[in-house]
Amino acid sequence: MDDMPEMDDMDSRGVAIAAATEEERDWAASLLAGSEPWITLGASLEDCRESCRDPGYLLYIAHGGGRPRGAILLQRRGVAGSPYVKSIAVDPGDRSRGVGAALLEFAETLFRDEARHLFLCVSSFNRRAYSFYERQGYSAVGVLEDYVIESASEILMHKRLR
Helix, strand or coil: CCCCCCECCCCCCCCEEEECCHHHHHHHHHHHHCCCCHHHHCCCHHHHHHHHHCCCCEEEEEEECCEEEEEEEEEEEEECCEEEEEEEEECHHHCCCCHHHHHHHHHHHHHHCCCCEEEEEEECCCHHHHHHHHHCCCEEEEEEECCCCCCCEEEEEEEECC
């Protein structure tokens, strides 16, 4: 995965984003497994490790203050051939500090030249995440009822990149 671009310079939030190292893949898996929606959806640490090590996904880590602060797992061809954000997670101590926004902006920039749209799903019970995605310019385009677990929907969201 040496062909993955990196953002070497810190942005205005003090975040730099780069492709995950091998050690960071395990860190990201632990972060995901300990975060919503994966807790409620029943994803195990091993499930998350599998995703973070799957060569079909691109994994990037947000760094700041000399440590990892968040992760984003992307699929280049996800929904109808458009890129898809499989997962995004921010260390609990770094939430509401712009790390998630920086990760999404990075993904949008990464795919803007090759795709017109970026998709993601958010669980209906994860209201904070839904609000966050709306603030970042994403809108709901579909609902998959009882898709992963009974009594919860997955809301497909979309942002036009160009």
